[in-house]
Amino acid sequence: MEADTPRALFEASGVKAVLDQLDAELVGLAPVKGRIRDIAALLLIDRLRAQQGLQSQPPSLHMCFTGNPGTGKTTVALRMAEVLKQLGYVRKGHLVAVTRDDLVGQFIGHTAPKTKEVIKKAMGGVLFIDEAYYLYRPDNERDYGQESIEILLQVMENHRDDLVVILAGYKDRMDTFFSSNPGMASRIAHHLDFPDYREDELLQIAQLMLQRLNYRFDPAAQDAFARYLRLRREQPHFANARSVRNALDRIRLRHATRLFDAEHALTREQLTELQAEDVLASRVFAVADAQGAARRAA
Amino acid sequence: MRLTQGTFSFLPDLSDEQILKQAEYCLGKGWAIGIEYTDDPHPRNTYWEMFGMPMFDLQDAAGVLLELKSCRQTFPQHYIRLTAFDSTHGTESVVLSFIVNRPKEEPGFRLVRTEGPGRTVRYGIESYAVQAHPEGERY
Numbered sequence: 200m201e202a203d204t205p206r207a208l209f210e211a212s213g214v215k216a217v218l219d220q221l222d223a224e225l226v227g228l229a230p231v232k233g234r235i236r237d238i239a240a241l242l243l244i245d246r247l248r249a250q251q252g253l254q255s256q257p258p259s260l261h262m263c264f265t266g267n268p269g270t271g272k273t274t275v276a277l278r279m280a281e282v283l284k285q286l287g288y289v290r291k292g293h294l295v296a297v298t299r300d301d302l303v304g305q306f307i308g309h310t311a312p313k314t315k316e317v318i319k320k321a322m323g324g325v326l327f328i329d330e331a332y333y334l335y336r337p338d339n340e341r342d343y344g345q346e347s348i349e350i351l352l353q354v355m356e357n358h359r360d361d362l363v364v365i366l367a368g369y370k371d372r373m374d375t376f377f378s379s380n381p382g383m384a385s386r387i388a389h390h391l392d393f394p395d396y397r398e399d400e401l402l403q404i405a406q407l408m409l410q411r412l413n414y415r416f417d418p419a420a421q422d423a424f425a426r427y428l429r430l431r432r433e434q435p436h437f438a439n440a441r442s443v444r445n446a447l448d449r450i451r452l453r454h455a456t457r458l459f460d461a462e463h464a465l466t467r468e469q470l471t472e473l474q475a476e477d478v479l480a481s482r483v484f485a486v487a488d489a490q491g492a493a494r495r496a497a
Numbered sequence: 498m499r500l501t502q503g504t505f506s507f508l509p510d511l512s513d514e515q516i517l518k519q520a521e522y523c524l525g526k527g528w529a530i531g532i533e534y535t536d537d538p539h540p541r542n543t544y545w546e547m548f549g550m551p552m553f554d555l556q557d558a559a560g561v562l563l564e565l566k567s568c569r570q571t572f573p574q575h576y577i578r579l580t581a582f583d584s585t586h587g588t589e590s591v592v593l594s595f596i597v598n599r600p601k602e603e604p605g606f607r608l609v610r611t612e613g614p615g616r617t618v619r620y621g622i623e624s625y626a627v628q629a630h631p632e633g634e635r636y
Contacts, residue, residue, distance in 0.1 A: 291556045312549070319564065323557025361559040 205243060214239050214285045221278055226407065227400040231275055231391050235282060238389075242286040259388045260288065261355055263331075263377075264367040266393025269441030272367045273329065275393075279365065280325040289363060291323035299333040302347045310343040314350045322361050331366035332376035348380060355386050396439050401428050405443050409473070414451065419475035424450075427478055430487045446481070453477040498605030500538050503578060504595040513562060516597055520558035520579065523593060528581035529553045530561050534572045536635045538603070538624050548572075551582055565597060574600045574636040600626075600636035 209215050249255040264272040277294050284292025304310035336342040355364050377384040454477045531551035548568045577598035580591045604625035611619040626635040
């Protein structure tokens with residue numbers, strides 16, 4: 200029975216490949232990866248138990264992702280669908296991402312068919328409800344969101360092996376959402392909190408993004424970008440990886456403009472390399488300088 | 498008398514599991530599944546009532562079964578069939594349809610003879626159920 204060791208099964212099932220990819224492509228997020236690993240282990244062991252004729256009830260895998268903007272909730276949800284497909288927990292492994300607008304109707308009798316339509320589409324895969332706290336509006340007691348929540352609850356209970364529901368949203372607002380919908384809180388087994396990225400992790404993310412686009416920083420630009428991140432993190436509306444992506448997009452714009460004025464043919468080197476001046480032209484540095492000057496004056 | 502219309506109608510009634518597999522086959526072909534019901538079993542009655550929209554964009558057959566169950570709950574004593582619609586250009590029609598629910602008692606059909614001029618006789622059939630009660634109360 201050499202081939203049936205958990206490790207062999209783990210590698211044969213293709214789960215290992217998906218988890219390795221997860222490790223390679225997602226920077227940081229240690230608690231999230233740990234939980235995904237746990238779930239993978241449980242499902243594999245369950246399969247072995249089933250082979251031995253032992254009782255193996257599929258666990259409830261409805262999840263809630265909380266975290267600040269840009270911490271990778273949607274990305275992980277997409278991967279989760281793949282992982283669960285490999286493990287044989289869901290049959291099709293597709294992700295249906297919806298928000299309040301897709302679930303809640305505009306007049307009486309509109310909500311139920313709308314919600315059911317979405318649920319039918321998500322069967323066999325993962326239903327990802329972004330900004331789930333919008334479903335419940337405590338200030339309006341006639342709001343149709345409640346009806347949608349009730350249908351979801353029923354499906355989450357009765358069709359546990361047909362679909363996995365993942366709710367996502369900001370931490371504090373999800374907490375109020377759960378405290379006013381205790382039924383929802385008790386049906387969700389996994390609460391995953393996505394931590395903010397550290398500075399070095401953000402830099403790593405930036406490098407991964409650039410690599411995928413066939414760009415790279417020269418050493419001076421890299422230092423400048425590290426400084427940029429330090430300053431940007433202290434400013435309002437910082438959205439982790441999303442802010443990094445936006446910053447890179449702007450740097451690419453400046454890079455393009457700089458090259459556009461060149462009088463000679465461009466080399467491959469020039470087309471791929473982002474220089475410090477592309478980074479340093481950012482508004483963030485100007486704002487930080489102004490703040491520093493103001494502080495010195497005071 | 499057991500109604501035989503559509504595919505599989507000479508087989509024993511399909512179980513839910515078998516229906517699920519047929520639906521899975523349809524979705525695999527890229528067909529959209531619709532649910533229709535009627536209480537007029539005449540063979541020339543081709544247009545049945547639709548129960549909701551045809552289910553485009555479905556990935557998994559569990560969604561079909563969910564809808565079918567709610568249809569059975571609403572119309573336990575009606576004929577219900579699944580239709581699979583192929584939207585490929587040039588086909589654009591129903592390519593498979595089979596009955597998934599039928600009333601407990603099916604009284605069958607009466608042969609109707611209509612005498613014409615001379616000694617001609619025209620034949621027709623009519624369901625006893627249709628004759629006995631108005632629409633919606635027949636079974």
